[in-house]
Amino acid sequence: MKIAVLIKQVPDTWEERRIDAATGLLDRAANDPVVDEITERALELALTVKDRDKSTEIVVVTMGPGEATKAVRKALSMGADSGIHILDDSLAGADLLLTASNLAAALRDIGADLFIAGNESTDGRAGMVPAMVAEHLGLPMLGSLVSAEIGSGKASGERQTEAGSQMVEAALPAMLTITERFPEARFPNFKGIMGAKRKPVATVPARGATPASRSRVLDVTERPPRSAGRKLIDDGSAAAGLVDFLAAQRLI
Amino acid sequence: MSDILVHIELTRSGHVGAAARGLLAAAARLGTPIALTVSDVPLATEAVARLGELGAVRVHAVTSDATQAILATPLVDALGAAVAAYAPAAVLLSGSADGREAAGRLAVRAGGVLLADVVDVAAHDGQIIAEHSVFGGSFTVHAVADGGLPIITVRQGAIDEQAPAAIPELLKADMPAPPGNQAAVLSFSPAPETSARPELRGAATVVSGGRGIGSEANFALVEQLADALGGAVGASRAAVDAGYIAQTAQVGQTGVTVAPQLYIALGISGAIQHRAGMQSSKTIVAINQDEDAPIFEVADLGIVGDVFTVVPQVIELLKNRT
Ligand SMILES: Cc1cc2nc3c(=O)[nH]c(=O)nc-3n(C[C@H](O)[C@H](O)[C@H](O)COP(=O)(O)OP(=O)(O)OC[C@H]3O[C@@H](n4cnc5c(N)ncnc54)[C@H](O)[C@@H]3O)c2cc1C
Numbered sequence: 001m002k003i004a005v006l007i008k009q010v011p012d013t014w015e016e017r018r019i020d021a022a023t024g025l026l027d028r029a030a031n032d033p034v035v036d037e038i039t040e041r042a043l044e045l046a047l048t049v050k051d052r053d054k055s056t057e058i059v060v061v062t063m064g065p066g067e068a069t070k071a072v073r074k075a076l077s078m079g080a081d082s083g084i085h086i087l088d089d090s091l092a093g094a095d096l097l098l099t100a101s102n103l104a105a106a107l108r109d110i111g112a113d114l115f116i117a118g119n120e121s122t123d124g125r126a127g128m129v130p131a132m133v134a135e136h137l138g139l140p141m142l143g144s145l146v147s148a149e150i151g152s153g154k155a156s157g158e159r160q161t162e163a164g165s166q167m168v169e170a171a172l173p174a175m176l177t178i179t180e181r182f183p184e185a186r187f188p189n190f191k192g193i194m195g196a197k198r199k200p201v202a203t204v205p206a207r208g209a210t211p212a213s214r215s216r217v218l219d220v221t222e223r224p225p226r227s228a229g230r231k232l233i234d235d236g237s238a239a240a241g242l243v244d245f246l247a248a249q250r251l252i
Numbered sequence: 253m254s255d256i257l258v259h260i261e262l263t264r265s266g267h268v269g270a271a272a273r274g275l276l277a278a279a280a281r282l283g284t285p286i287a288l289t290v291s292d293v294p295l296a297t298e299a300v301a302r303l304g305e306l307g308a309v310r311v312h313a314v315t316s317d318a319t320q321a322i323l324a325t326p327l328v329d330a331l332g333a334a335v336a337a338y339a340p341a342a343v344l345l346s347g348s349a350d351g352r353e354a355a356g357r358l359a360v361r362a363g364g365v366l367l368a369d370v371v372d373v374a375a376h377d378g379q380i381i382a383e384h385s386v387f388g389g390s391f392t393v394h395a396v397a398d399g400g401l402p403i404i405t406v407r408q409g410a411i412d413e414q415a416p417a418a419i420p421e422l423l424k425a426d427m428p429a430p431p432g433n434q435a436a437v438l439s440f441s442p443a444p445e446t447s448a449r450p451e452l453r454g455a456a457t458v459v460s461g462g463r464g465i466g467s468e469a470n471f472a473l474v475e476q477l478a479d480a481l482g483g484a485v486g487a488s489r490a491a492v493d494a495g496y497i498a499q500t501a502q503v504g505q506t507g508v509t510v511a512p513q514l515y516i517a518l519g520i521s522g523a524i525q526h527r528a529g530m531q532s533s534k535t536i537v538a539i540n541q542d543e544d545a546p547i548f549e550v551a552d553l554g555i556v557g558d559v560f561t562v563v564p565q566v567i568e569l570l571k572n573r574t
Pocket of ligand 1 (some may be wrong): 038267363461464465487489490491503504508519520521522523526539541545558
């Protein structure tokens with residue numbers, strides 16, 4: 001089986017993230033880039049398939065600036081077999097449509113049986129790119145999964161929505177998106193890190209159709225940071241202090 | 253005025269879902285709200301009436317056998333047909349799992365422009381302006397769709413408003429099941445009804461518990477305080493991962509974003525990813541044993557103490573007040 005995993009490099013959520021007010025785009029210089037945790041878990045799911053069946057081939061695909069190569073290398077050191085990096089200056093600040101059309105163009109011809117992505121990224125949070133890629137490729141999608149079972153001709157799993165949970169299934173090829181309820185990804189080991197250097201990474205230019213229209217940012221405003229208020233050390237009277245505070249704020 | 257197509261999610265039993273009110277109110281600000289429903293049985297008369305109450309000027313009710321058995325595509329087909337029929341000025345959907353998938357697919361099919369996770373909308377000089385709240389509310393961004401059909405997903409609970417009522421015109425349509433390889437729904441189990449407790453999204457008061465609560469049994473303490481305040485129950489990711497409570501209660505970066513009047517954090521350290529989901533709250537109260545817990549940096553009132561000592565006392569005092 002051939003599995004394509006969509007990975008994304010994002011600003012580290014452990015630091016304050018910023019938007020450049022002038023461009024309306026992510027300020028990439030403000031943070032260390034890391035592989036989005038959910039996409040690492042998506043890769044982990046693919047790796048568990050490969051653990052069971054060594055003939056499984058895993059291709060990781062990303063679109064991003066030059067430094068996103070590091071994300072691909074990390075995925076290779078964890079156990080993926082090859083990478084595709086869509087790298088093109090014309091894609092800087094790409095919106096959802098342009099991103100999806102380019103990912104789909106890169107994925108169309110690789111002949112994967114299964115496509116796995118995170119349900120949403122920690123920076124954009126739109127949670128739509130996998131569905132859009134699925135639409136471009138004419139694939140069914142099992143989205144927002146909290147568990148998955150991958151067979152040779154089909155995939156199934158439990159899908160969590162606001163209304164409840166569904167058991168869902170699709171014949172392959174299909175797109176799956178997983179939530180952070182999936183297990184954490186493994187760490188690359190020394191052998192993996194050394195081996196990754198010899199694995200192929202194809203750097204490809206933009207090939208997706210450029211949509212006729214796009215979203216445009218009008219303005220960006222930053223909220224002033226919150227400051228700490230009063231602190232009570234509990235000496236037996238803190239509960240009363242809390243209730244008085246709520247009453248004074250007219251919250252009770 | 254131009255038409256605004258609004259997808260209305262129905263509950264399993266065919267009732268109008270909770271997101272409808274805010275979505276129709278948003279649509280009414282932009283133009284004439286047309287409610288689109290997709291169901292396997294004809295839309296009930298009372299659902300049509302309810303949509304009218306919430307401001308729908310027309311109800312476009314699609315029936316399709318496939319809606320319960322096939323994910324997303326029946327809805328995308330119905331939306332595509334309605335976009336062709338009405339040429340609306342915008343399409344509005346809830347930012348739910350289903351709404352997001354449908355919006356993404358529709359944008360590819362209909363060539364629209366996505367404005368995702370929107371917290372507010374306005375019309376200005378004939379243009380639709382979407383407001384986004386980014387990085388846990390640290391930034392407010394306004395955006396427009398240049399040249400294409402805006403397809404807007406609205407963050408759940410963000411718009412608390414009701415449009416003026418209308419007497420809706422009802423239009424019925426049938427749709428065949430989509431052909432080809434589809435994602436099938438084998439079974440469904442509804443989320444447990446959370447008694448009288450308010451929904452986390454949009455609640456005026458939220459009481460959340462973290463790893464410091466220690467166990468699923470202890471989590472009752474969080475629920476008791478929430479009930480004493482008439483609030484909703486939230487949690488940190490660590491509490492969800494530890495199985496104290498369902499993941500739908502997770503507040504934060506990868507959970508629900510809340511902005512209540514009052515947020516109380518119990519046994520939560522206040523990691524940056526948790527704060528991203530609650531730091532826009534009007535008033536924040538935190539109880540934590542660790543004086544240096546980062547949650548205190550954003551708390552209007554911080555109590556350094558043991559939740560198992562302080563919270564029962566607070567519940568007692570609240571009881572005595574009434
Ligand atoms: C990509 C990514 C996304 C994430 N998304 C989210 C998210 O959406 N939401 C989220 O919450 N986290 C998220 N996290 C996880 C986040 O980093 C923290 O791990 C998590 O918020 C910690 O939860 P906690 O505060 O309950 O646990 P801890 O950090 O372990 O804190 C427990 C606190 O309880 C206190 N405590 C213990 N016992 C008591 C007692 N008896 N009385 C009073 N206080 C007590 C301790 O002092 C401590 O401060 C994310 C992380 C990543 C990397």
